[in-house]
Amino acid sequence: MDSNIVVLKFGGSSVADNLKLNVVAKKIIDFYKENLRVVVVVSAQGKTTDGLIKEAKELANLPNDREMDVLLSTGEQVSMSKLAILLNRLGYEAVSLTGMQAGIKTNDLNQNAKIENIDTTRIEEELEKGKIVIVAGFQGYNEKGDITTLGRGGSDTTAVALAAVLNAKHCYIFSDVDGVYTTDPNKITTAKKLETLSYEEMLEIANEGAKVLHNRCIEIGEKYNVPIVTKSTFNNKPGTILQDEKIQNIEQNKLQNQIESKLYNKQDNIENKTYNKQDKIEDARVKSIVKNDDIIYINMKYDTYSPEMFYKIYATLVKNQIGANHLQNNSTHHTDISFTCPASALNKFQNLLEKDFKSFDTTYTNISRIAIIGHGIRNDDTILEKVLNIIELNQLEIYHLEVNESKIAMLFTTKVSNTILEQLHKELVEE
Numbered sequence: 001m002d003s004n005i006v007v008l009k010f011g012g013s014s015v016a017d018n019l020k021l022n023v024v025a026k027k028i029i030d031f032y033k034e035n036l037r038v039v040v041v042v043s044a045q046g047k048t049t050d051g052l053i054k055e056a057k058e059l060a061n062l063p064n065d066r067e068m069d070v071l072l073s074t075g076e077q078v079s080m081s082k083l084a085i086l087l088n089r090l091g092y093e094a095v096s097l098t099g100m101q102a103g104i105k106t107n108d109l110n111q112n113a114k115i116e117n118i119d120t121t122r123i124e125e126e127l128e129k130g131k132i133v134i135v136a137g138f139q140g141y142n143e144k145g146d147i148t149t150l151g152r153g154g155s156d157t158t159a160v161a162l163a164a165v166l167n168a169k170h171c172y173i174f175s176d177v178d179g180v181y182t183t184d185p186n187k188i189t190t191a192k193k194l195e196t197l198s199y200e201e202m203l204e205i206a207n208e209g210a211k212v213l214h215n216r217c218i219e220i221g222e223k224y225n226v227p228i229v230t231k232s233t234f235n236n237k238p239g240t241i242l243q244d245e246k247i248q249n250i251e252q253n254k255l256q257n258q259i260e261s262k263l264y265n266k267q268d269n270i271e272n273k274t275y276n277k278q279d280k281i282e283d284a285r286v287k288s289i290v291k292n293d294d295i296i297y298i299n300m301k302y303d304t305y306s307p308e309m310f311y312k313i314y315a316t317l318v319k320n321q322i323g324a325n326h327l328q329n330n331s332t333h334h335t336d337i338s339f340t341c342p343a344s345a346l347n348k349f350q351n352l353l354e355k356d357f358k359s360f361d362t363t364y365t366n367i368s369r370i371a372i373i374g375h376g377i378r379n380d381d382t383i384l385e386k387v388l389n390i391i392e393l394n395q396l397e398i399y400h401l402e403v404n405e406s407k408i409a410m411l412f413t414t415k416v417s418n419t420i421l422e423q424l425h426k427e428l429v430e431e
Contacts, residue, residue: 005127005168007033009041009137013176013232015079016046018086019075023233027174028132032092038267039166041137041159042083044075049152062351065110069139069149072146073099076136086136088339094132097122098145102133104140106148112321113140113148113215115157118165121134135162152344153214160217164224171221171228172239173213178232179240180205180212181301182429183289183328187418189431196241201287201375204407208371209292218242286383286428287374291421294343295369297399297413301361302335309335318343322349326400333425335360340367340411367399368416371409372428378405383428389422 008031011026026045032038052071056063080096087094103119126133137155142148150157156173163171177185178193180202183223185191197205197221206215212230221228232240300313310329317324317339327339341349353362377383387408390396400411 003167003169004035005008005037005039005163005166007039007041007159007163007166007168007171009155009171010043010233011155011173011174011175012043012046012048014174015042015083018082019082020233022380023098024083024174025090025235028398029090029092032132032176034171036189038132039123039127039164039168040083040132040134041155042076042079042134043137044395045074045079048075048078050204057347062348065106066146069110069113069147072149073136073139073147076138078148087132087134093130094134095126096134096136098136099158100145102135102162102163104135106140106142106150108142108144108148110146110148112151113142114138115150115161118161120162120165123162123166123407125258150216150233151214153211154212154216156217157172157220160220160228163226164220168226170347171226173199173228173230174233175230176187176232177212177230177233178235178237179230180288182287183421183425184210184292184426185290187291188425190423192429194240196236196243197287198375200406201373201392202242204371204373205288205290208373208407208409209294210288210290210368212255244387254354285374286372289424289428290373290420291418292369292371293415293417294365295340295367295411296343296346296349296364297340297367297411298338298362298364300335300337300350300357305329305331305335310337313337316352317349318391320348320352321345322352336360340369365413366415367412368414369409369411370416370421370424371407372424373407377408378403384408390420390427394420394423397419 002346007029012025015021028038028040028209045087049072052075056068062113077098083220084096102123104123105116105118106113107116108224122135135158138150139157141148143431160171173363180194181191182194182199199218203215203218206213206218222244224231225244229243274298314324314327322345323341325341326419327337330338344362372383372387384403391410397413398410399413402409
């Protein structure tokens with residue numbers, strides 16, 4: 001295939017209704033007119049997926065995973081067919097393909113399947129005919145021929161995976177926001193948009209619960225060096241570019257050289273002045289602060305304890321895809337196990353309480369997690385000092401503290417207000 005392929009992904013808010021589909025169609029046509037081969041990936045319209053989940057749960061408290069994949073995959077198919085109908089009416093040949101028709105082969109795990117390989121034959125054939133190819137995101141098929149889905153946000157992963165196998169020039173992720181911000185702009189009005197991010201930094205942001213990109217798409221992007229650009233569907237402002245950290249540093253050095261060149265040209269008596277190219281050779285900087293309130297703290301108690309019981313509990317949680325983190329036993333005399341899990345897994349856990357964990361005394365509480373992210377921040381003790389000072393001033397109790405090369409993350413014992421996020425952002429980002 002030629003390297004003049006671009007992959008464009010449009011999220012649910014971008015394709016929410018027919019008026020917005022017209023906006024999306026214009027975006028696609030603009031790329032097509034640049035003599036680019038265009039592959040489009042779409043999500044389900046608006047809150048379609050949430051509505052389908054709600055309807056299924058009215059029929060069964062814990063619907064069968066296979067049948068849920070069959071049901072949920074229909075949302076993306078509605079979006080792709082509508083968009084293809086519109087583009088064809090506008091005079092641009094387009095064809096819609098389901099995950100299976102697009103050759104997206106996955107493993108057998110329903111509701112959270114992983115892409116194993118993609119047979120691009122059909123996509124390449126349609127591109128050779130000059131058509132715009134529209135692929136249903138979020139879905140594939142397994143070796144049995146059953147429909148599988150990739151988990152919430154999986155359309156991002158579909159898009160980046162397609163960009164990787166098609167050797168696309170860029171993968172554009174379009175949504176209702178125009179890039180990645182230093183924190184959630186809906187919570188903190190002073191949040192700043194970031195021009196560039198490394199894959200590592202973006203992965204930390206996604207893993208912490210920021211609803212910007214599916215974390216698995218970032219891993220694929222880094223593995224295959226796919227240039228990812230996050231932009232808004234509804235304006236033409238520059239977005240945020242995700243790229244390899246080495247490339248990011250090269251681009252920053254180019255910009256620095258341009259600035260230096262302008263300074264030297266403007267100064268007539270430069271020999272009498274001093275100019276430092278880099279004030280800090282090693283500079284740790286906070287890129288983003290993520291606050292996640294969709295976390296449940298769970299505590300399970302039982303009169304006796306054994307290592308076997310601990311392993312059995314953890315194995316049960318893993319088998320049922322509860323997503324348990326920070327699992328620990330707080331006593332050697334009796335079972336006192338605590339862990340956290342996403343709020344979205346609470347329904348599954350409550351089902352386990354009725355079947356597997358009836359004899360346990362169990363409590364659960366909604367808590368918050370705040371993560372401060374930026375490459376190298378571990379090497380700057382002043383950042384952690386500032387963070388802890390704010391936590392102490394607000395008399396908050398930390399359940400778990402994690403520090404690594406690019407992240408400081410704190411789990412609190414309760415749900416904390418956005419005031420804390422605002423204070424951290426002001427101290428660490430706006431200074």
